Amino acid sequence: xxxxxxxxxRLAAAQNADAETLFSEADRLESRGQLAEAxxxxxxxxxxxxxxxxxxxxxxxxxxxxxxxxxxxxxxDALTRAKDPAKRKLAxxxxxxxxxxxxxxxxxxxxxxRVDGLVLMRNGSxxxxxxxxxxxxxxxxxxxxxxxxxxxxxxxxxxEVAVESDRASxxxxxxxxxxxxxxxxxxxxxxxxxxxDDDEGGEDGRASSRWTxxxxxxxxxxxxxxxxxxxxxxxxxxxxxxxxxxxxxxxxGPSCGRGDEANALVASxxxxxxxxxxxxxxxxxxxLGATVLWFTGAPEHGASRLSVAPRLDRGSPxxxxxxxx
Numbered sequence: 001x002x003x004x005x006x007x008x009x010r011l012a013a014a015q016n017a018d019a020e021t022l023f024s025e026a027d028r029l030e031s032r033g034q035l036a037e038a039x040x041x042x043x044x045x046x047x048x049x050x051x052x053x054x055x056x057x058x059x060x061x062x063x064x065x066x067x068x069x070x071x072x073x074x075x076x077d078a079l080t081r082a083k084d085p086a087k088r089k090l091a092x093x094x095x096x097x098x099x100x101x102x103x104x105x106x107x108x109x110x111x112x113x114r115v116d117g118l119v120l121m122r123n124g125s126x127x128x129x130x131x132x133x134x135x136x137x138x139x140x141x142x143x144x145x146x147x148x149x150x151x152x153x154x155x156x157x158x159x160e161v162a163v164e165s166d167r168a169s170x171x172x173x174x175x176x177x178x179x180x181x182x183x184x185x186x187x188x189x190x191x192x193x194x195x196x197d198d199d200e201g202g203e204d205g206r207a208s209s210r211w212t213x214x215x216x217x218x219x220x221x222x223x224x225x226x227x228x229x230x231x232x233x234x235x236x237x238x239x240x241x242x243x244x245x246x247x248x249x250x251x252x253g254p255s256c257g258r259g260d261e262a263n264a265l266v267a268s269x270x271x272x273x274x275x276x277x278x279x280x281x282x283x284x285x286x287x288l289g290a291t292v293l294w295f296t297g298a299p300e301h302g303a304s305r306l307s308v309a310p311r312l313d314r315g316s317p318x319x320x321x322x323x324x325x
Contacts, residue, residue: 019049023057025041053087056082060259063094068101069102072094103163103164103167104135105170106168107169113173117149119148120132120145120147123143127145138161139163140161140163143158145159152176156244197294214293218290222286225282227288235275239273242265
């Protein structure tokens with residue numbers, strides 16, 4: 001504890017030195033007309049060591065930039081810290097001078113347009129609900145107001161605020177709900193129970209593609225099954241042809257004069273028949289795998305669809321069941 005207490009004055013002195021260095025740099029930048037860099041340096045100095053004098057310089061710098069709301073806020077902060085009567089008088093005069101010139105932006109959120117989980121943003125930063133429906137002083141410029149809520153589409157709007165004495169506002173509409181998973185059909189054929197999103201997509205932009213990773217693999221396996229089956233058929237035809245050729249050479253059996261040639265043809269036919277069986281086996285396995293992957297690879301948001309509709313024909317009343325994969 002004694003060591004920490006002994007080190008504290010040195011740490012404070014180092015912080016004071018850093019703050020003073022930044023303050024001096026800001027002063028030089030402001031004298032050169034580099035207002036943006038100067039204001040940032042003043043604020044960096046104030047973050048290291050908050051002082052009423054630094055806050056006053058921030059206010060003066062921001063006012064020269066035309067950022068009146070930021071300047072007014074800096075002078076207000078200086079009033080809370082200033083003990084020197086001269087500094088307090090200067091800050092009070094600046095606040096009184098700037099207040100009539102401030103511009104205000106109001107984000108209107110009617111009660112009818114509020115939804116659960118509503119979050120609003122102003123230029124990418126969250127807007128506290130306490131500031132909804134309140135005129136807040138802002139610097140002049142273009143502001144982007146955005147909003148989102150669970151189960152609703154995202155909304156954005158832009159509004160331009162003048163540098164001085166402006167009263168701008170933007171009203172938040174009631175966000176459109178994203179399409180529900182279960183929707184009634186407005187057709188005349190009766191009620192339809194839809195257990196998934198439409199494959200053709202909708203207003204929410206989620207084109208419900210049925211081509212998941214598993215289904216793409218299933219298509220590859222299906223293509224392999226067709227190729228395997230085709231190869232098996234071709235090899236089987238060749239085997240039958242070679243066997244027929246062998247019989248023509250030796251119709252009386254292996255004891256004929258061309259028995260060696262016939263045996264060679266029979267051997268080739270047997271090899272091709274074996275390869276044909278292997279091809280058919282591979283094709284069957286690929287087809288089975290493709291079937292399993294297709295049905296287990298349905299999109300989670302519902303590429304499959306189940307529809308149930310009453311049939312009111314006099315001859316055969318009942319229910320029509322349609323399953324689409």
